[in-house]
Amino acid sequence: MSVSQHTARILIELNRDFYRRVARSFSQTRHSVWPGQAHCAQIIYTNSENRDRSDCTPVRVLDVASGNARFEQLLGQGAPHMQFECVAADVSSGMSDAHLDIPSNVQVTFEQVDFMAPFLDEHGGGDSEIARFSNSCQETAPFDACVCFGFFHHIPIQSWRKQLLACMCEAVSKKAEQTRNASQTGTPNSVTAHSAGVVAISLWRFLDDPKMAARAQKATERAFDLHVGGLSPENLGPNDRFLSWQGKDVFRYCHSFTDEEVSDLASVCPANMKAERFFSDGKSGKLNEYLVFVPRD
Numbered sequence: 001m002s003v004s005q006h007t008a009r010i011l012i013e014l015n016r017d018f019y020r021r022v023a024r025s026f027s028q029t030r031h032s033v034w035p036g037q038a039h040c041a042q043i044i045y046t047n048s049e050n051r052d053r054s055d056c057t058p059v060r061v062l063d064v065a066s067g068n069a070r071f072e073q074l075l076g077q078g079a080p081h082m083q084f085e086c087v088a089a090d091v092s093s094g095m096s097d098a099h100l101d102i103p104s105n106v107q108v109t110f111e112q113v114d115f116m117a118p119f120l121d122e123h124g125g126g127d128s129e130i131a132r133f134s135n136s137c138q139e140t141a142p143f144d145a146c147v148c149f150g151f152f153h154h155i156p157i158q159s160w161r162k163q164l165l166a167c168m169c170e171a172v173s174k175k176a177e178q179t180r181n182a183s184q185t186g187t188p189n190s191v192t193a194h195s196a197g198v199v200a201i202s203l204w205r206f207l208d209d210p211k212m213a214a215r216a217q218k219a220t221e222r223a224f225d226l227h228v229g230g231l232s233p234e235n236l237g238p239n240d241r242f243l244s245w246q247g248k249d250v251f252r253y254c255h256s257f258t259d260e261e262v263s264d265l266a267s268v269c270p271a272n273m274k275a276e277r278f279f280s281d282g283k284s285g286k287l288n289e290y291l292v293f294v295p296r297d
Contacts, residue, residue, distance in 0.1 A: 003156050003236060007156070008157050010230070011156045012116050012119060014228065014252065014253055016116070018250060018251065019091070019092045033071075034280065034288065036279075036281050036290045037071055037149055038078065040290060040292060041078050041079075043198055043294060044145045045079050045082065047144070047197065056083070059075075060142065060143045060145075061085070061143065062168075062171050063086060063146075063147050065150070065151035067090060067150065069086075071149060072088055073102055076102065080105055082105065083107075084105060084106040089113040091113065115151075115164065116155075119155075119157075119160050143171050144172065144198070146197070146198075148200075149200075150204070152202070152203055152257075153203070153254045154252070154254065156255065158265075162265060165268045168201070169268065173270060173272070197295070200290060200292045204254065204257065205256055205258075205286065206241075206256050206287065208284075208287075213256075219244040219251065239258060240253065240254075240255050262277065262289055274294060275292070275293055276291075277291055
């Protein structure tokens with residue numbers, strides 16, 4: 001059972017309020033790099049090094065829901081011989097204001113973007129904000145990678161998750177259009193390898209961990225007792241929970257992903273890319289599942 005669009009919009013507003021209230025304290029707990037993020041960075045390095053970069057152009061990365069830019073810090077530290085040009089986009093200025101020290105080989109532009117805004121329209125999702133935002137960013141150059149970590153579990157409806165993921169694919173696939181245009185005009189050096197970049201997302205599976213599942217259930221029951229959002233248990237799906245923050249009655253909505261849902265998201269993968277999946281993070285090494293789209297050979 002999926003939540004209704006009405007309930008979904010209530011959950012989005014609850015999460016907006018959560019991050020407005022705790023953005024700085026939340027950021028202070030998000031300094032460590034997840035092993036899965038580090039593996040995604042390696043995939044980006046490899047994909048970029050396999051391309052012809054004789055002109056020494058920087059690797060361009062769009063980070064959706066970037067938080068405090070710890071991934072940008074990781075990118076630069078992990079490949080000091082490479083140059084990166086990153087757009088870090090997040091709805092919370094409090095998170096971006098608390099960003100970490102960025103290495104000198106990484107140029108970061110911080111943008112305040114609400115990727116959830118289109119889903120608050122009572123007529124449905126419409127075109128995702130990322131579609132408009134990535135198009136404006138690509139006026140100068142296309143992206144080599146588009147990543148999103150720790151955000152998809154805040155999207156309440158699967159079709160909306162697929163819509164955002166599809167738009168992320170568009171953010172790295174504009175090169176295909178450029179390649180076609182180059183071949184039509186006879187421009188030399190139209191490199192087909194540039195037809196797609198890397199797309200990587202993390203998908204939280206906290207209900208697979210018994211201790212985390214128990215804490216989430218306790219927090220959810222507390223939220224219902226407090227009538228948070230005016231919601232009751234029947235309003236949520238079976239893998240939806242409320243999580244509290246630092247022992248306080250401040251709640252955020254989170255979804256724990258299943259095998260079937262990840263497979264459904266993988267179906268978004270464009271024909272010129274292939275999907276890869278792996279588990280990482282937490283003591284179990286399986287707290288997150290990562291879905292990565294890479295160019296076909």
